[in-house]
Amino acid sequence: MATSEEASATAAAEVPPQSQPHKLERKWTFWFDNISKPKQGAAWGSSMRKVYTFDTVEEFWCLYEQIFKPSRLPMNADFHLFKTGIEPKWEDPECANGGKWSVTSNRKANLDTMWLETMMALIGEQFDEADEICGVVASVRQRQDKLALWTKTAANEAAQMGIGKKWKEILDVTDRITYSFHDDSRRDRSVKSRYSV
Numbered sequence: 001m002a003t004s005e006e007a008s009a010t011a012a013a014e015v016p017p018q019s020q021p022h023k024l025e026r027k028w029t030f031w032f033d034n035i036s037k038p039k040q041g042a043a044w045g046s047s048m049r050k051v052y053t054f055d056t057v058e059e060f061w062c063l064y065e066q067i068f069k070p071s072r073l074p075m076n077a078d079f080h081l082f083k084t085g086i087e088p089k090w091e092d093p094e095c096a097n098g099g100k101w102s103v104t105s106n107r108k109a110n111l112d113t114m115w116l117e118t119m120m121a122l123i124g125e126q127f128d129e130a131d132e133i134c135g136v137v138a139s140v141r142q143r144q145d146k147l148a149l150w151t152k153t154a155a156n157e158a159a160q161m162g163i164g165k166k167w168k169e170i171l172d173v174t175d176r177i178t179y180s181f182h183d184d185s186r187r188d189r190s191v192k193s194r195y196s197v
């Protein structure tokens with residue numbers, strides 16, 4: 001008589017390969033923050049919510065199609081896609097010594113495309129410095145929509161330059177993009193960027 005382990009191995013072998021979900025290298029989490037109606041006195045990030053964690057290509061497409069398109073966001077709201085376990089905050093230990101590359105967009109359709117291309121590169125582990133990456137944020141603002149790619153070790157210039165160059169290739173952007181340290185932003189809102197590519 002077959003053990004339950006043998007039975008489930010046989011059952012798995014019988015599922016046609018195309019119907020098995022495609023596992024990602026790691027888990028990712030979508031977050032949402034709507035800061036368009038801030039509660040008076042509320043601390044930054046208090047409206048940020050963890051929405052969904054996934055680890056298959058199929059779940060990703062479903063979530064993107066159904067929910068996570070920046071063109072559906074209200075003004076002053078953000079979507080985040082971060083590695084599971086890392087919170088999209090300077091306070092998270094993985095982000096504390098990090099920084100971000102930023103790209104702006106003038107058209108909604110463009111932001112959706114850039115967001116999608118970036119997410120596919122992240123979940124597909126296309127960056128050589130994948131361990132350096134925390135996640136990506138899409139922000140809808142009056143002035144200009146924007147994307148920010150958060151990384152871990154701002155002081156590691158070589159790693160950040162490698163990521164910045166690769167991100168520009170992925171987005172097919174020719175304008176210069178800039179990198180700022182979270183530590184600088186924490187101290188002074190008008191802070192200048194440290195690297196550009």
Ligand code: MGP
Pocket residue numbers: 044045088089090091139141185189
């Ligand atoms: P921002 O969103 O990084 O700057 O921070 P930006 O993109 O110029 O502003 P936006 O209005 O277009 O979003 C804006 C402000 O939010 C900062 O000056 C902080 O007061 C606060 N803030 C932003 N972040 C990412 C954090 C964070 O991770 N932790 C805390 N405590 N405050 C933050």
